[in-house]
């Protein structure tokens with residue numbers, strides 16, 4: 258009886274575990290192994306074992322620049338998402354229920370549309386002959402177009418649009434957990450609306466902002482579609498570089514090494530961030 | 544300038560609720576509510592769920608706008624004063640402590656908002672924590688405290704700003720029975736030490752009676768009686784109040800008058816009645832179970848068989864089938880064997896123990 262008792266959960270989750278192993282762990286392990294192989298322009302991939310791909314990436318300033326840009330873009334996107342998402346979630350939270358569900362639909366609606374479609378939409382808006390530039394020229398504000406396509410700024414704008422629903426949802430969950438009477442308690446003690454927001458609401462919503470940041474940062478750092486469409490060859494991010502190594506240069510081992518480095522660095526940043534948050538907020542929130 | 548505060552030449556109570564009304568669309572939450580509270584008084588607002596107690600409190604606090612009526616505090620009309628300028632101390636049902644602040648920071652928040660310098664703030668926070676006996680827990684977070692301790696923090700936070708008025712919304716309802724009794728005594732002590740005018744909202748009649756100088760009973764958004772705890776219990780204005788406050792036997796009766804006095808007729812049984820101002824005719828008799836005594840057959844007002852018996856530790860509760868109906872009888876436990884189900888009991892009571900109320904009310 259005892260053994261069936263402990264093995265039942267495993268049996269029940271076996272199909273999911275099998276799927277997980279087949280579709281995620283296997284390719285990941287194969288990529289990991291691939292990253293130790295070598296590649297020559299004429300011979301193709303050779304089944305050797307060595308760290309030369311990692312050495313190549315870690316000794317080349319070119320890759321440092323790409324990694325640096327990727328994390329900077331991910332960081333700025335996360336910061337903007339937090340700055341916009343927090344007040345937005347709070348305003349939504351304070352709305353009358355009927356309005357709230359409508360507005361929530363508008364905020365979360367973009368999640369229903371493919372990232373590629375949304376990014377192409379941004380391309381139409383941001384291009385040199387795009388809607389924004391045409392409009393600014395027509396009203397005479399500018400004479401030559403502002404370059405937004407193939408810039409980091411363009412990528413950040415589109416990424417914020419893609420990622421902000423995740424931030425809003427995370428903050429929303431945190432706001433929902435807070436006791437609405439705490440705001441009234443602060444008010445009765447003499448606090449104005451701004452003080453209430455800064456001193457009462459914000460700190461209680463902080464765990465939501467921090468977990469939202471975790472999601473947004475990792476998704477932004479590994480985003481592919483948005484930088485591919487809006488950055489193209491000119492503004493390379495790690496994911497688009499990996500793609501190029503695999504499909505253009507055909508240097509799969511090098512691409513695999515870069516992919517593994519991205520995975521490891523994102524994981525490291527996330528774990529460190531999580532540790533920091535836990536240390537800061539343990540004992541305060543359950 | 545040491546003149547007593549007369550307002551417009553009229554003597555006004557410290558807190559006056561004048562003809563307060565609150566309507567939500569077509570739901571009437573509070574209707575024509577008038578109440579005066581004197582400085583230093585402890586008044587309870589007592590009533591069943593949904594009778595408008597919280598709504599009344601929220602209007603005083605400034606979180607809800609009255610549909611009509613006025614709230615006067617110390618001669619000042621609070622109507623146009625926003626909640627944060629009213630300077631009232633409020634203890635919420637959920638305590639509403641700030642989870643991200645320590646006990647000291649929680650208690651000090653109101654002083655900080657008043658821009659009290661740090662050293663005075665520290666002193667006053669320490670005094671407030673001393674008052675609620677929590678001096679040793681100043682740097683704890685609320686999450687790591689028991690219900691009773693959180694309750695005290697909430698109380699200290701409300702009192703430290705030296706409010707003119709303390710509002711308590713069911714502050715003890717989240718505590719278990721034993722702790723609730725302890726906190727009742729604590730609350731009364733703290734209120735008296737701080738000398739603060741207090742309005743407590745509760746649906747627990749024993750809490751209202753134990754704590755307050757005066758009880759205001761609400762029903763369906765209206766104030767139906769305000770009196771000392773003893774008087775609301777002993778002289779309930781309606782049969783609703785007599786059943787809501789404690790246990791009672793409610794009996795439909797007819798009142799007859801003659802030169803010798805009054806007679807109560809219940810189902811053909813004639814009993815000598817109490818002095819009353821009521822006119823002869825149909826009345827309702829309210830007879831508290833603790834006023835009925837067990838006696839001998841010859842001295843009995845009425846007799847009957849026990850149909851139910853409950854032992855409560857300090858007392859026995861009997862249900863007795865009598866010619867005037869089933870009566871609830873309470874008998875102090877004297878450590879001896881009491882009548883069992885099926886045995887006969889002889890009951891007697893003073894005529895004055897019967898409270899007469901006009902029939903058809905409540």
Ligand SMILES: Nc1ncnc2c1ncn2[C@@H]1O[C@H](COP(=O)(O)OP(=O)(O)OP(=O)(O)O)[C@@H](O)[C@H]1O
Pocket residue numbers: 567570571572590591592593594595596597598599746
């Ligand atoms: N925001 C609101 N909108 C509509 N109706 C409301 C609102 N708030 C309260 N009511 C109604 O007003 C009446 C009084 O509510 P209130 O909360 O004051 O009752 P209460 O006496 O505090 O009850 P309880 O003991 O359950 O807390 C109830 O019928 C309630 O449904």
Ligand SMILES: [Mg+2]
Pocket residue numbers: 596597598
């Ligand atoms: Mg209530």
